[in-house]
Amino acid sequence: MVAAESRLDVDDVLLSRLKITRAEYARIVDLLGRAPNLVELGAFSAMWSEHCSYKSSRLHLERLPSEGKSVLQGPGENAGAIDIGDGFAVVFKIESHNHPSFIEPKQGAATGLGGILRDIFAMGARPVATLDSLRFGSEKHPRTRALLHGVVRGIGGYGNAFGVPNVGGEVQFDARYDGNILVNAFACGVIESDRLVFGRASGVGNAILTLGAKTGRDGIHGATMASDSFGKGKSAARGAIQVGDPFRGKMLMEACLELRSLGLALGIQDMGAAGLTSSSVEMGARSKTGIDIDLDLVPRRAKAMSPLELLLSESQERMLLVVRPELVEKVVAVATKWELDCATVGRVTDTTRWVIRATQGYDPLSPSPIARDAQIVCDLPLRALTEDAPRYERPMRVPSPSSTIAPRTAPPPLAVLCERAFRLLRQPNVGSKAWVYRQYDQIVRGGTVQRPGCSAGVIRVPCERDGVAFEKFLAFSVDGNGRFVDLDAHAGSAMAVAEATRNLVVAGARPIGLTDGLNFGSPENPETMFALSQCIDGIAEACGALAIPVVSGNVSLYNETDGRPILPTPIVAAVGLVDDIANVTTPSWKNEGDIIVLLGAGAWDGLRGSEYEALFSTGAQELPVIDLTAERALQDFVRAEIKRGSLVSANDVADGGLLTTLLEGSLLRDEHASPFGAAVELPNEDLEAFLFGESSSRIVVSVAPAQFDHLLARARSGDVLLRVLGHVTTDDTVRLTHEKASATISVALARSAHANAFAELG
Amino acid sequence: MHAAIVPFPGTNAEEEMIAALRFVCGAKITRVAHTERELPIDVDFVALPGGFSYGDYLRAGAIAKTAPILEAVRTFANRGGLVLGVCNGFQILVEASLLPGALLRNDHGRFDCRDIFVRTEHRGPFSPEARVLRLPIAHGEGRFHADDETMKRLEGEGRIAFRYADAAGETSRNANPNGSREAIAGLYGGPKKNILGLMPHPERMTEPHHGGTDGALLFRAALDSLKAP
Numbered sequence: 001m002v003a004a005e006s007r008l009d010v011d012d013v014l015l016s017r018l019k020i021t022r023a024e025y026a027r028i029v030d031l032l033g034r035a036p037n038l039v040e041l042g043a044f045s046a047m048w049s050e051h052c053s054y055k056s057s058r059l060h061l062e063r064l065p066s067e068g069k070s071v072l073q074g075p076g077e078n079a080g081a082i083d084i085g086d087g088f089a090v091v092f093k094i095e096s097h098n099h100p101s102f103i104e105p106k107q108g109a110a111t112g113l114g115g116i117l118r119d120i121f122a123m124g125a126r127p128v129a130t131l132d133s134l135r136f137g138s139e140k141h142p143r144t145r146a147l148l149h150g151v152v153r154g155i156g157g158y159g160n161a162f163g164v165p166n167v168g169g170e171v172q173f174d175a176r177y178d179g180n181i182l183v184n185a186f187a188c189g190v191i192e193s194d195r196l197v198f199g200r201a202s203g204v205g206n207a208i209l210t211l212g213a214k215t216g217r218d219g220i221h222g223a224t225m226a227s228d229s230f231g232k233g234k235s236a237a238r239g240a241i242q243v244g245d246p247f248r249g250k251m252l253m254e255a256c257l258e259l260r261s262l263g264l265a266l267g268i269q270d271m272g273a274a275g276l277t278s279s280s281v282e283m284g285a286r287s288k289t290g291i292d293i294d295l296d297l298v299p300r301r302a303k304a305m306s307p308l309e310l311l312l313s314e315s316q317e318r319m320l321l322v323v324r325p326e327l328v329e330k331v332v333a334v335a336t337k338w339e340l341d342c343a344t345v346g347r348v349t350d351t352t353r354w355v356i357r358a359t360q361g362y363d364p365l366s367p368s369p370i371a372r373d374a375q376i377v378c379d380l381p382l383r384a385l386t387e388d389a390p391r392y393e394r395p396m397r398v399p400s401p402s403s404t405i406a407p408r409t410a411p412p413p414l415a416v417l418c419e420r421a422f423r424l425l426r427q428p429n430v431g432s433k434a435w436v437y438r439q440y441d442q443i444v445r446g447g448t449v450q451r452p453g454c455s456a457g458v459i460r461v462p463c464e465r466d467g468v469a470f471e472k473f474l475a476f477s478v479d480g481n482g483r484f485v486d487l488d489a490h491a492g493s494a495m496a497v498a499e500a501t502r503n504l505v506v507a508g509a510r511p512i513g514l515t516d517g518l519n520f521g522s523p524e525n526p527e528t529m530f531a532l533s534q535c536i537d538g539i540a541e542a543c544g545a546l547a548i549p550v551v552s553g554n555v556s557l558y559n560e561t562d563g564r565p566i567l568p569t570p571i572v573a574a575v576g577l578v579d580d581i582a583n584v585t586t587p588s589w590k591n592e593g594d595i596i597v598l599l600g601a602g603a604w605d606g607l608r609g610s611e612y613e614a615l616f617s618t619g620a621q622e623l624p625v626i627d628l629t630a631e632r633a634l635q636d637f638v639r640a641e642i643k644r645g646s647l648v649s650a651n652d653v654a655d656g657g658l659l660t661t662l663l664e665g666s667l668l669r670d671e672h673a674s675p676f677g678a679a680v681e682l683p684n685e686d687l688e689a690f691l692f693g694e695s696s697s698r699i700v701v702s703v704a705p706a707q708f709d710h711l712l713a714r715a716r717s718g719d720v721l722l723r724v725l726g727h728v729t730t731d732d733t734v735r736l737t738h739e740k741a742s743a744t745i746s747v748a749l750a751r752s753a754h755a756n757a758f759a760e761l762g
Numbered sequence: 763m764h765a766a767i768v769p770f771p772g773t774n775a776e777e778e779m780i781a782a783l784r785f786v787c788g789a790k791i792t793r794v795a796h797t798e799r800e801l802p803i804d805v806d807f808v809a810l811p812g813g814f815s816y817g818d819y820l821r822a823g824a825i826a827k828t829a830p831i832l833e834a835v836r837t838f839a840n841r842g843g844l845v846l847g848v849c850n851g852f853q854i855l856v857e858a859s860l861l862p863g864a865l866l867r868n869d870h871g872r873f874d875c876r877d878i879f880v881r882t883e884h885r886g887p888f889s890p891e892a893r894v895l896r897l898p899i900a901h902g903e904g905r906f907h908a909d910d911e912t913m914k915r916l917e918g919e920g921r922i923a924f925r926y927a928d929a930a931g932e933t934s935r936n937a938n939p940n941g942s943r944e945a946i947a948g949l950y951g952g953p954k955k956n957i958l959g960l961m962p963h964p965e966r967m968t969e970p971h972h973g974g975t976d977g978a979l980l981f982r983a984a985l986d987s988l989k990a991p
Contacts, residue, residue: 153872156873157873160814160873160875160900160902161772161774161813161814161817161818162774163774163775163813163814245817246814246817247771247772247814247816247817247818247819248817250772250774251771338771339771434876437875438872438873438874438875438876439872439873439874439875440873440875441873441875441900442875442900443875443898443900443963443966443972444774444775444778444812444900445774445775445777445778446775446777446778446781446782446965446966446968446969446972448972449971451973460971462781581971672896672929
């Protein structure tokens with residue numbers, strides 16, 4: 001270390017611009033045994049960024065369970081993969097694009113979706129569904145509306161043209177995202193399970209090719225920007241934003257899928273964050289080979305690009321390929337067919353080094369380019385850029401308990417609670433999200449069975465293998481609630497896993513795997529770091545209890561402005577398999593007289609952190625708790641009952657609490673079908689908590705009277721609490737009775753409140 | 763039925779079109795690349811599916827109309843062959859002047875994907891018996907516009923195939939999802955009303971899992987018209 005210190009002659013301004021600390025610089029010098037040149041330092045800046053290296057989270061992420069007998073690929077590749085039987089697999093991942101979306105919402109969100117789609121088809125899988133999870137500041141914040149419009153337009157603009165259905169998502173508004181919104185995009189693809197393509201540079205002497213768009217100056221240092229926080233005195237970093245081209249993205253997908261089916265590519269890697277640098281480094285590192293690239297050969301669209309610009313450009317719609325030399329011509333032919341640029345830019349070596357060459361001042365776009373004479377501009381051990389990147393065991397601190405809250409107020413009478421139900425339904429956090437998802441094509445390709453707006457999106461995927469055609473049905477849900485995580489990171493994160501999987505279960509699916517997007521503030525804040533660690537433990541515990549693996553994920557840190565972090569927000573996207581389309585279950589009432597039943601029970605009152613609390617501040621004190629044993633029993637029970645055909649409808653109790661769930665039985669019915677209502681008898685207990693608490697592990701189902709006794713008996717033997725709430729009526733009302741009081745909610749008025757939740761934001 | 767599907771680069775709704783033609787009509791399907799100059803000789807139905815041909819960056823359908831295959835489609839249509847253009851396919855037919863008018867950005871400015879209702883108007887080979895159909899839309903540029911003279915001619919020649927309406931079949935401002943002139947959702951063209959341009963997606967409403975099968979009625983009508991003497 002001392003020897004290295006003596007060579008620290010690099011200036012602080014440069015290091016701070018590259019977000020490399022003094023200690024990290026010393027580590028680089030130590031690893032190399034010399035000072036890096038400027039190009040090399042730029043490569044370290046990108047590869048050692050939080051975004052690429054996971055240096056603050058990696059030690060903790062190891063605690064997530066990523067194994068299971070169906071797991072074909074866990075974390076570490078472009079995306080995770082799970083066997084779904086009959087020779088097919090699903091490939092999926094969630095990824096954040098928070099910083100770019102805050103700076104330029106439309107392009108930021110569009111390229112976020114484009115990037116996750118590329119991760120999926122880089123594995124050789126055709127994307128079949130996307131979901132999105134969004135967080136914005138308060139509805140009253142002056143930027144919220146424009147950010148919402150831009151993000152939704154960006155996701156729609158990219159996904160609609162690319163041609164993958166958006167089948168679900170979530171959006172939440174909270175003042176604690178005022179200075180830093182969240183845009184997490186999920187994509188899932190399907191592929192024959194033995195034909196997965198990996199991002200590896202195998203086979204010494206094989207050619208390395210770029211495929212897709214030409215390289216420009218957009219997005220340079222995007223990875224480094226994504227690893228920084230916002231604040232006063234910081235530039236808007238607009239130059240670091242990339243521009244999406246869904247048309248070329250779709251051509252790129254078709255080309256990659258064709259390369260896979262023809263067996264022409266040994267490895268495919270998305271050129272996402274840190275572009276050519278991270279894609280080539282990751283490919284070389286995974287296969288423990290070496291990389292030798294000549295930048296003079298990279299197709300480009302901007303004049304006079306420097307080696308560092310070519311290495312760090314995040315121009316969209318590009319892939320890096322590894323191809324046997326004798327097949328290069330065929331690969332170029334496929335690229336030409338799809339009107340894409342394709343060029344051999346290097347080869348795989350056995351040196352375990354990352355060698356980059358370029359001719360100083362060479363510009364193929366200049367009218368009279370100078371003669372090429374490529375010299376080495378970078379020569380680094382792949383290890384130094386990857387495995388030897390720092391891993392921080394950052395200090396953690398248990399957050400100090402928040403200041404005392406006003407005592408619990410006396411609950412108002414039933415009529416007032418019903419009025420409040422309308423206020424809740426009108427909230428964009430609770431009411432219909434149709435304003436958002438109507439701007440997305442939810443049905444392209446004709447496979448959508450369950451569109452957005454219900455518990456889970458369900459799609460049909462036609463499959464064919466060895467001349468046999470069959471269908472697979474997949475279900476998806478994405479969930480997370482930063483308010484609960486803020487109160488208790490462990491319980492709140494476990495609740496996200498429970499909710500995402502519960503949503504699959506009520507739709508009639510069996511959860512098979514999940515991917516997590518962890519969005520937090522600065523890891524240098526010990527309280528944030530504590531929350532991150534607790535969050536990972538919570539997810540791990542829930543995954544263990546529910547026997548579900550985490551096969552891919554993403555960590556986005558430094559989500560804060562002027563030192564104010566966002567709500568700690570883990571997002572969980574779960575994938576499920578529906579064995580039979582007859583099992584697909586919806587939340588809406590179907591028959592007059594069916595008995596409405598609440599299954600399961602919350603482990604706490606569910607008020608703190610709820611939307612009701614945010615609007616009406618009751619002063620509730622209990623902290624979030626989840627009983628994972630009860631959750632597992634509940635999910636197993638409902639899954640078995642759906643399979644048995646005994647449940648007419650099923651719906652998870654979540655945002656807005658039980659009364660919202662009950663109203664959804666009427667509201668989520670087709671508006672053109674005859675309306676159904678409900679008659680509900682409320683128990684003699686804390687009505688605010690009962691009607692509006694958001695505690696986990698509860699499902700509302702409706703069941704035919706003839707089935708009820710059997711259901712009750714099986715619930716008892718399955719250790720699942722069952723409580724009769726009432727029955728389905730053909731009235732256009734939901735009638736609540738509590739002791740001697742009763743109140744009536746008009747379904748038509750509730751529908752109008754629910755449908756207009758985005759009236760002010762739209 | 764032998765149906766030719768003509769996907770352009772950027773077309774993305776060909777799978778459901780193929781599925782609908784197979785499932786409803788039992789059609790034999792041939793994909794014909796946009797670079798081809800001829801349709802297969804025995805084709806009796808041509809479908810231009812939806813999507814975003816060439817990204818629709820210029821104007822929806824504006825580049826696709828220059829593709830070589832369009833001349834073969836024009837010849838086929840002028841001889842009375844059945845041509846169905848859905849969504850972007852409708853936009854391409856309009857850009858290629860096989861149908862009149864223009865399809866402009868929705869009046870509310872947003873892409874809109876949901877189920878709507880259309881009412882069958884003037885009859886033609888694609889017109890089902892049913893008066894009202896529930897069909898999904900998924901477009902950002904579906905507002906039909908034409909000048910007064912063209913509108914008069916379309917009405918006079920009986921070329922208005924479908925109008926947006928409510929579930930009861932009544933047209934109204936609320937039932938018109940994009941501000942189309944006179945609520946036009948679909949238009950007939952060609953010498954025998956053999957061309958249909960339609961913004962809603964009948965092919966996405968043909969199987970029970972789609973949430974309805976009204977779209978199948980339109981394909982069945984087309985099949986019946988081929989069988990008719």
